[in-house]
Amino acid sequence: MRKHVLLYGLLAGALIAALRLIEYRWLVLEHSVEIYGGLVAAVFASLGIWLGLKLTRHTETVVVREVEVPAPVSFVRDQSKVDSLGITPRELEVLELIAAGLSNKEIAERVYVSENTVKTHSSRVFDKLGARRRTQAVQLGKELRLIP
Amino acid sequence: MRKHVLLYGLLAGALIAALRLIEYRWLVLEHSVEIYGGLVAAVFASLGIWLGLKLTRHTETVVVREVEVPAPVSFVRDQSKVDSLGITPRELEVLELIAAGLSNKEIAERVYVSENTVKTHSSRVFDKLGARRRTQAVQLGKELRLIP
DNA sequence: CCCAAAATCATCCGTTCGGATGACGCGCGT
DNA sequence: ACGCGCGTCATCCGAACGGATGATTTTGGG
Secondary structure (H helix, E strand, O other): OHHHHHHHHHHHHHHHHHHHHHHHHHHHHOHHHHHHHHHHHHHHHHHHHHHHHHHEEEEEEEEEEEEEEOOOOOOOHHHHHHHHOOOOOHHHHHHHHHHHOOOHHHHHHHHHOHHHHHHHHHHHHHHHHOOOHHHHHHHHHHHHOOOO | OOHHHHHHHHHHHHHHHHHHHHHHHHHHHOHHHHHHHHHHHHHHHHHHHHHHHHOOOEEEEEEEEEEOOOOOOOOOOOOOHHHHHOOOHHHHHHHHHHHHOOHHHHHHHHHHOOHHHHHHHHHHHHHOOOOOOOHHHHHHHOOOOOOO
16 A cells, blocks of 8 residues: 555655756747647546556445354254163163164164164163153154253 | 536536636736646546546345354255156155164054055165165165165 | 156064173272 | 263063965946
8 A cells, every 4th residue: 555655656756856957958849738638637647547446445334244154053062961761871872773774683783782682771861861662762862952 | 427428528527618618817817728637637636536436336246145043954855866866756655764863663554554564664764775674775765865 | 647766564584782790800098 | 989871781571563375345447
């Protein structure tokens, strides 16, 4: 910005000097002062426009348009409900895998325990949730924000 | 923008006319042509700066800021997937009730059909979804946006 | 009216699930 | 050392589920 003003000043000075140098020649050549004035006007108008552009190039009006977005809704487990229901980590893990659509056998293989153990965990978590079926347990688990 | 250019042109014309009018008086008053030129330069430079400012004053930068909203994300069924999978309305209804945690028997009572019919619908929708268990069907159904 | 799709109901059979119950080991805090 | 919570594994049994298949009725569009 300041650089531009300085440059403009220098250019203006140089131009004025140049104009004064050729001024007499124009006069000698019997050209009217009008042409001289027009030339000066054109040159300085151009310079002015250029300077104006330079001065304001970075003064943009920033328009912030806020757009509502569906939001990824990051899941946060309701630990208080987990605690109040007395659901253990293992039970919660099994519940998550049930929600993922795995069978007891698949869950057993996934977590390296016997299918019987998975059944025990699931039965306990069903009991704590008051669910009679795994689909119901999943539904309740999601409702209570125990699982995503 | 165009309005400004036009206005500038008119002003310039008027100024030139005005200058020409007073030009002779200045000459009569024995003032040098340098002063006249300086005046013209100053006026047109100002005009140019003003025009430059007008030309660029309204360059707006639109910044789109995405605002995450807890958004209840109103569920919209992906009908295209429903169609491409060839899932019928009744099958979809049964799938929803399965996702709600109901047993086949409860679903049968809810929609006033026999449990066998519910089993048929569920079997078909499992087949179309490539699911082997109802929990898996629910998971896939939610993933594919067939059910909320 | 006729056809195709959808909906309904059924039977058989094997698998999975859920409930009830008992038992064992491990870590932790009193 | 003892009790307790947790995780683990097991057995038995009935209920629920899923697959395969066949049949009938209803419905919507050409």
